[in-house]
Amino acid sequence: MRARRIAITSLALLLLAGCTAAPGAAGVVPPSDDYPGVRFVDDVDFGGPDGIRLDVCLPESTPAGGSPTVLAVHGGGWREGDKGQPLWRDSCAWLASEGFAVFQPNYRLAPEHVFPAALEDLETAAHWLRQPRQVERFGHDPSRLAGFGDSAGGNLVALLATRGTGAGLDAVVELSAPIDLTAAGALLGDLGEGFQQVQLDYLGCADSPGCAAATEASPMHHVDAGDPPFLIVHSLGDFIPFEQAEAFALRLGEAGVDAELVPVEGSEHALGMLDGDLRERIAIWLRERLADAERPADQG
DSSP states (O other): OOBOOEEOSOOOOBOOOOOOOOOOOSEEEOOOSSSTTOEEEEEEEOSOGGGOEEEEEEOSSOOTTOEEEEEEEOOSTTTSOOTTSHHHHHHHHHHHHTTOEEEEEOOOOTTTSOTTHHHHHHHHHHHHHTSHHHHHHHOEEEEEEEEEEETHHHHHHHHHHHHTSSOOOSEEEEESOBOOOSTTGGGTTTOOHHHHHHHHHHHTOSOSTTOHHHHHTOGGGSOOTTOOOEEEEEETTOSSOHHHHHHHHHHHHHTTOOEEEEEESSOOOGGGGOOHHHHHHHHHHHHHHHHHSOOOGGGO
């Protein structure tokens, strides 16, 4: 699979349907064979509701000033998925092996918990990881914080960045994210009726025309010049139409936001696109953008 990168000034994305895996046991977990230097701390209480927890993946060594930080958010159509799911466990370890301190939370799921419950849980996690006692514990630098998400997780990290609600993301990587959940967004390409229903269940709406939450839950409708850099990765044949990614890229570009759109040949969705070349490209992009992030004087 060949990833083809087009540098443009904006982006738009996709979504996932995931399966659930059992979360790991609490406490520090030994390094994995694939990433021998990575340390895992599983099932950490970050103050979320209903006992939801997060996992932490830490690099082998911590530089002076702390490791750059990634808030990694799983997909699953906002209704399933888990931080301990094998593909997400691997992604967490991979990012940590590249030198990032990775915080990977679960969040409340639809249809029991409709929008904005999931977003609120991620905001809670972002504020928690900035606490001085967490910085001392994990050795990360929260003043250099990126969001990384696939599918529904990509929608959520993009929303954290564009809504400006205090998450303070300095960069965003989103894979196959659904970016416009409105009735107009469904006309960008050919979004299937099945996934349109998934969106409505997440939004708590009976139909699209009368769904005010759809605009609130769509990163497309919150873009402004203050948004952080975006790297948008989307396959040309994804079930979330590529046209959403293109439209989002255009909107970001019009606002003057630094954005890159990476079209991927084929129809792989979300984490399924992550071959070695794309992983390397993402890691380099994150290092460059977080190195450029402004760091408050009181954080060294």
